[in-house]
Amino acid sequence: MPPKEKLVVIIGPTSVGKTALSLTLAKRFHGEIISGDSMQVYRQMDIGTAKASEEEQRIVPHYMIDILEPDEEFSVAHFQAEASRLITEINQRGNIPFIVGGTGLYIQSVTHRYEFSEASQDSELRDRLQRLADLEGSEVLHKRLADFDPITAERLHPNDTKRLIRAIEIYEKTGMRMSDHQNRAATSPFDLVMIGLTMDRAKLYERINHRVDLMIEAGLIEEVRQLLDKGYDPALVSMQGLGYKELIPYLYGEITLEKAVNDIKQRTRHFAKRQLSWFRRMEEIQWFDLTDPNDYPQVIATITELLEGKFHQTPNI
Structure with a gap:
């Protein structure tokens, strides 16, 4: 029987610090990163989806980013098929695939091979x-x-x-x-490590609010304006994403910027709460609390030791 393919998953609510941790670990373990975020697949939507920067993508190979236009179809079944293919290819190169993101269903569809309904359309x-x-x-x-x-x-x-x-x-x-x-395998077919990141809720919400402010400063309003100017329908799934949906009425002159920004922050906080509810049902996750920045070096050391023991691979320090 062939050995199981290796797979590391890093999940957690938005703004908790997944990107920074994934870059550190992927560099140490010859990793390649597969985005597990359902919005990062869309081109022209960079700021609001918090994609890894071009510099970060040069440090470690990234996949499932910028593969579709905002009006193209995408589903969890599409993600499952493409991510599964990438996992095999990365393993064949002798590297370790890291799925990093916050869309629980997308990630679990891969880790436990969901079988999706073929019910006909009406x-x-x-x-x-x-x-x-x-x-x-x-x-x-x-x-x-x-x-x-x-x-x-x-x-x-x-x-x-x-x-x-x-x-x-x-x-x-x-x-x-x-x-x-959505039937799922009882156990994962992969040699799997699932790392969950969490944080004190008050601090997480503070980080979310700060991130939204930074996105506005970075040009999110102009990003949404350009999408509308190009004719993308506000009803598209992509345009319903966090930060996009709330700014559209502002750009149409229907609400103030202050209300739009507050709506983004509130909706993002609610989204983070839903993410955590979903993740708590995933029994394989090993949780790490990032509330105290002073604990971060120890968290890195503990996860490094975990991956080294799991995959019998010496990290690059």
Whole structure:
């Protein structure tokens, strides 16, 4: 039986410090980084998605970044297929793949080989649900989904109309919930290490607020303006991303900049809370608290020792 492919996963809520840690560890263990963020696949959306900088991408190879235009289709099944291919290629080069990100479903679809529903599409049902969302808001779809599939409803944002419709469609067509369809392996097929980063909630929220301020200073408003000027529909899944959705009404003159920025901060804090709820259900994660900066060197040393023991590989110090 061939040896299992190696895989390291670094997850945690937004702003907790995943990028910095992943660069340090990937350099030490001949690593290559696969972005596990569902928004970083889109080109022209750099500031709001907090992509690794060009300099950081030169330090360590990065994948699943800038592979699609904002109006192109992308799904967890697409991510699963591409990430699985990359994991094999990186292992074949003798390196270690690191999946780094905060989209729990995307990452777990790879680590535990989810099998996704092939339920046929019903265009009439989709049109009817879309009209309902247009008339009453996508929140009505979210509430409807929560009635029969609270697990899927918890992971989907109330404004993610496209995925809400798909989840309802699967139930209407098959009588089964999307969460039932997403069968997963009991154990991971990989030689897997899952590292979870956490932090005192008050400090995490402070970091989130600061990051949003930095994004505004870095030109996020102009980034969103350029996307609109190029004709990208505000209803696109990509344009519903954190930082983009809230600035659109400001650019249309409907709200003040202060309200838009406060909305970004609030929505991002809520998102971080949902991320942590999802991650807490993933039993394989080994958690590390980054609340105290003085503990960081010891965290690095502990994880380095963990990976060295797991993969029998001497790190580059």
